[in-house]
Amino acid sequence: ETGVTQSPTHLIKTRGQQVTLRCSSQSGHNTVSWYQQALGQGPQFIFQYYREEENGRGNFPPRFSGLQFPNYSSELNVNALELDDSALYLCASSGLDGYTFGSGTRLTVV
Amino acid sequence: AQRVTQPEKLLSVFKGAPVELKCNYSYSGSPELFWYVQYSRQRLQLLLRHISRESIKGFTADLNKGETSFHLKKPFAQEEDSAMYYCALFLSGTYKYIFGTGTRLKVLA
Numbered sequence: 001e002t003g004v005t006q007s008p009t010h011l012i013k014t015r016g017q018q019v020t021l022r023c024s025s026q027s028g029h030n031t032v033s034w035y036q037q038a039l040g041q042g043p044q045f046i047f048q049y050y051r052e053e054e055n056g057r058g059n060f061p062p063r064f065s066g067l068q069f070p071n072y073s074s075e076l077n078v079n080a081l082e083l084d085d086s087a088l089y090l091c092a093s094s095g096l097d098g099y100t101f102g103s104g105t106r107l108t109v110v
Numbered sequence: 111a112q113r114v115t116q117p118e119k120l121l122s123v124f125k126g127a128p129v130e131l132k133c134n135y136s137y138s139g140s141p142e143l144f145w146y147v148q149y150s151r152q153r154l155q156l157l158l159r160h161i162s163r164e165s166i167k168g169f170t171a172d173l174n175k176g177e178t179s180f181h182l183k184k185p186f187a188q189e190e191d192s193a194m195y196y197c198a199l200f201l202s203g204t205y206k207y208i209f210g211t212g213t214r215l216k217v218l219a
Contacts, residue, residue, distance in 0.1 A: 033206060042196050042209030056204045101154040
């Protein structure tokens with residue numbers, strides 16, 4: 001698998017719960033970025049990880065957190081889920097050849 | 111503030127007609143602009159970037175710094191062009207994109 005893979009593809013959670021989304025980066029890419037795409041909106045930057053450290057953050061509250069592992073894969077964690085967190089979450093890995101997006105995880109909070 | 115505006119949520123054209131998807135940006139630095147496309151049930155994929163000045167699938171886009179625009183054009187639309195199109199400003203200092211809200215293009219037979 002050389003592209004960006006995300007798991008799970010779909011997820012339903014209850015308000016107040018916590019969720020972890022996973023992303024495997026494309027081979028050769030060492031930077032991972034996460035975006036939130038709400039219905040009818042363009043993707044919005046959440047944060048980025050480079051060499052296992054957060055390397056930039058968008059306008060999202062601290063209950064959105066992440067990790068990057070030595071193999072450059074990444075997790076997005078969201079605590080205390082709110083109804084407005086329902087969205088498509090996109091992971092993108094990047095390297096010298098540019099950005100590659102994954103297919104996303106569709107999170108529904110009920 | 112950095113911003114990308116796509117004024118049209120939906121654009122419907124007939125097959126063979128010209129297409130122009132509008133994009134305006136706000137950025138104080140030297141912009142790097144891209145168009146991404148998302149076909150039904152597929153992932154977001156790069157269509158073209160202003161730096162390369164290339165034509166992909168018949169689409170072109172010219173950066174107009176005076177009008178702060180980066181409109182996407184195609185002289186003859188095809189049904190397979192039906193998709194969601196996003197204009198994006200890349201901030202090379204932070205290595206992140208600012209996306210517009212997207213325009214859904216529908217090409218009618």
